[in-house]
Amino acid sequence: MEVELDMLDELESLRFEFGIPEQERYWLYLQHRYRGLMITGCAHAGFFCKLIINLSKLLQQQPRTIHPRTVSFDAAATEDEEVAVGIIGCGHLGKQLANVLLKVVPIPAENLQISTRRPESLVEFRKLGVRCVYDNAAVASWAKVLFLCCLPAQLPNICLEIQSKLDKSCIVYSLVSAIPLPRLKNLLNHTNILRPQYQFIEDFDNIWGENEEVPSALQDTTIIRGTCPYSTLGGVILNVKWLEGLCYALINVCTSRSVFHTQALKLLNKLLLPVHLESCKADPASCPKFQLTDFMNKSYVRNLYQKRPFPWFDLITVQLKETPFSQHISATRSLQDHISLLYCESFGLTISEDELPYVSKVLQPVEEKE
Structure with a gap:
């Protein structure tokens, strides 16, 4: 039977495009865009989870520090060092994301919970040990990272x-593109929210493949390059403000654990800048290293006590407004290249410095209306 199916694969009459009139086949590019957007969104979510998990491991090695003026957090939420990940909504996108989290990141099945209207349909995830329920509130109260993958019409009720x-320290990561950040902030009464924004270029090569699952697609080196945050390959472009939100989200994780800002900076350097360019060896001074003034204005830094955590950052403001980090990352090409190297290596792709111009390209942030 398998041999027979392989023989049928080459039959043009069985392909999706065959039933579309010639004059309308131009619109097939939308199918490629949809697939590219899904793969890119899942890849960036997976990269974010990798960083959160690695940061959690680094924090486990740190002595716990408590300061009387530290931002107050739920004690029970910070005791367990495991990263609990929740997904609300498990249609096609939610299923692909769950597979990326389990197979690519990877996270243990017991650290993932899914809430969907039809949990009985998620047999493959249940067999792996993933808890699948229809209880949005329970998953939200349990998760430290919560992905929203529902339809826009469902989001207000959810x-x-x-x-x-939601615990204050829970990071809500929205893949519901139709709901802008200010609206989402009001709906959730929450400030620790990340939402990637994407745009498309007109002319692009279809690098995204056809029907393979996203974890399989992310084994293709061309596709990994196409999802790189500064890449225009494949036509799906990430708003670089997402990278700012990601960095400030990592800082908020440190703040929720009462880590002093000096130590938090060391952790950020260790987490985000472990991979170096060849030129760094020849000129160590050119190798980027995070400073306090990269994230806060100089007047605030002057008044910040040595043994204090970073302040709590509103991620909505970070993603909508100009920040000290906006200026720093846009003006520091070596930092962009380091992040590109880290991103590719997190998916098992090692690239040389000579290849970076084909992966990394400075992009202007896409403005979002408030």
């Missing part, structure tokens, strides 16, 4: 269910 259940 937010109403979960807004009182």
Whole structure:
């Protein structure tokens, strides 16, 4: 039977495009865009989870510090060092994301919970040990990272269910592109929210393949390059403000654990800048290293006590407004290249410095209306 199916694969009459009139085949590019957007969104979510998990491991090695003026967090939420990941909504995108989290990141099945209207349909995830329920509030109260993968029309009711259940330190990562950040902030009454924004270029090569699962696609070196945050290959472009939100989200994780800002900077350097360019060896001074003034204005830094955590950052503001880090990262090409190297290596792709111009390209942030 398998041999027979392989023989049928080459039959043009069985392909999706065959039933579309010749004059309408131009619109097939939308199918490629959709697939490229799905793979890119899942890849960036996976990269973010990798960083959160690695940071959690680094924090486990740190002595716990408590300061009386530290931002108050739920004690129970910070005791368990495991990164609990929740997904609300498990249609096609949610399933692909879950597979990336389990197979590419990877996270243990017991650290993932999914809430969907049809949990009985997720047999493959249940067999792996993933808890699949229809209880948005329970998953939201349990998760430290919560992915929203529902339909835009469902989001207001879901937010109403979960807004009182979210811990302050929980990072909500929205893949619901139709709901802007200010609206999402109001719906959730929450400031620790990340939402990537994407745009498309007109002319692009279809590098995204056809029907393979996203974890399989992310083994293709061309596709990994196409999802790189500064890449225009493949036509799907990430708003670089997402990288700022990611960095400030990592800082908030440190703040929630009462880590002093001096130590948090060391952790950021260790986490985000472990891979170096060849030129760094020849000129160590050119190798980037995070400073306090990269994230806060100089007047605030002057008044910040040595043994204090970073302040709590509103990630919505970070992604919508100009920040000290906006200026720093846009003016520091070596930092962009280091992040490109880190991103590719997190997916098992080692690239040389000579290849960076084909992966990394400075892009202007896409403005989002408030």
